[in-house]
Amino acid sequence: MVLVYYHHAQQRCRSGKLPLSIRLRKKPLFASTILLTFALSAVFLFSSSDIHPQFVEDVDEMDFDDFNNETGASSYIVPNIIHYVRFNMTEYSFVDYLCLRAAFLRQRPDFVYIHTDVPHPGNGGFRGKYWDMIKMNKKLMSSIRFLRIELASEIFGQPLSRDWRVYHGSDIARIRTMMKYGGIYLDNDVLVLQNLDKYRRFEISMNWDEGDTLGSQVIVAHKNARFLSRWLDSYHDYRADIWYYNAGDLPVKAILNVHPEILHRVKGEFGADSKKSLKHFTEEGYEGWRKNDAIHLLVNHLYSVKPQDFKPLVFDEEMIQTYKFPFGQMAREVLAALNETESTL
Numbered sequence: 001m002v003l004v005y006y007h008h009a010q011q012r013c014r015s016g017k018l019p020l021s022i023r024l025r026k027k028p029l030f031a032s033t034i035l036l037t038f039a040l041s042a043v044f045l046f047s048s049s050d051i052h053p054q055f056v057e058d059v060d061e062m063d064f065d066d067f068n069n070e071t072g073a074s075s076y077i078v079p080n081i082i083h084y085v086r087f088n089m090t091e092y093s094f095v096d097y098l099c100l101r102a103a104f105l106r107q108r109p110d111f112v113y114i115h116t117d118v119p120h121p122g123n124g125g126f127r128g129k130y131w132d133m134i135k136m137n138k139k140l141m142s143s144i145r146f147l148r149i150e151l152a153s154e155i156f157g158q159p160l161s162r163d164w165r166v167y168h169g170s171d172i173a174r175i176r177t178m179m180k181y182g183g184i185y186l187d188n189d190v191l192v193l194q195n196l197d198k199y200r201r202f203e204i205s206m207n208w209d210e211g212d213t214l215g216s217q218v219i220v221a222h223k224n225a226r227f228l229s230r231w232l233d234s235y236h237d238y239r240a241d242i243w244y245y246n247a248g249d250l251p252v253k254a255i256l257n258v259h260p261e262i263l264h265r266v267k268g269e270f271g272a273d274s275k276k277s278l279k280h281f282t283e284e285g286y287e288g289w290r291k292n293d294a295i296h297l298l299v300n301h302l303y304s305v306k307p308q309d310f311k312p313l314v315f316d317e318e319m320i321q322t323y324k325f326p327f328g329q330m331a332r333e334v335l336a337a338l339n340e341t342e343s344t345l
């Protein structure tokens, strides 16, 4: 069933029947028309000219053989679309709200795609005070597209972990989503600190710290990135009993240690290091986060990171005003920036 779905997704992708992908293709087509005209005039002027084939290629159909992971392309090749996956999550928390608003403010995406299995998300499916606050922002709402996605029950014939089905299913969904559209995938608790455009010139950029596993919470990728299909394929060795085996361990061991050239390696700037993430909730005055482009807040996993320090906390816009740890400062800066943009509208 998974294979059928995957095949179907590929089909839709190739035939380009989706209205959104047609819209996305407009710009590259326009650009390639100009480039083609330019290239043809060059041929006309210099009969022996040597035109690089990539020059007239449609960005949407890019092929990355011999792509340089350090210099990247000279222009943006990743669409400015932010993707979120929300399985079985109807209510927006304050942190979800903050992260969505910060990503929209700092990245200025063309679209925000919310892939969810919640029925009628824009029409009563998503709920709560913070969803109502999101709905009040017309500019943000007009950029949001809801896309129906089903939670997988198996991968290549292997049933997903019963307890972690939502998490392992979301790991798989983000790979398939990126293979279908490309763009910027963010976990719901990733706080974007800086605009991420500089990564949009690469085949795929992900956080991979020295000696560490892969961070799958932020993915900036073209849909044809070679790593994506290899990563999905590595799920033939799926381990239901290990939390981060397929999302972070195996892709490093089986793919990246052998082929580091297929990834633009981000060392720390996407904030995947869970020890550092914990400091944002425990270490007053810690400023290390300021050099990051994004941070995986890990708010839903603080317990698992350091159980002895765990104090259940519910964040909201009132308590955050006096929250003394670094996350308080980060959140207040987002709220102040939002306040400013809203008061100048």
Ligand SMILES: *[C@@H]1O[C@H](CO)[C@@H](O)[C@H](O)[C@H]1NC(C)=O
Binding pocket: 088, 165, 166
């Ligand atoms: C979805 O969430 C509800 C309530 O939180 C829970 O009872 C249910 O088991 C969840 N479904 C899955 C597939 O995890």
Ligand SMILES: *[C@@H]1O[C@H](CO)[C@@H](O)[C@H](O)[C@H]1NC(C)=O
Binding pocket: 069, 070, 260, 261, 262, 263, 264, 265, 266
């Ligand atoms: C690019 O790939 C090389 C291997 O060819 C690797 O050593 C290097 O770290 C990579 N650079 C980046 C920025 O990912």
Ligand SMILES: *[C@@H]1O[C@H](CO)[C@@H](O)[C@H](O)[C@H]1NC(C)=O
Binding pocket: 335, 336, 339, 340, 343
């Ligand atoms: C937003 O700005 C108004 C003034 O324009 C100010 O009174 C209010 O305290 C600000 N709120 C926040 C959360 O910064």
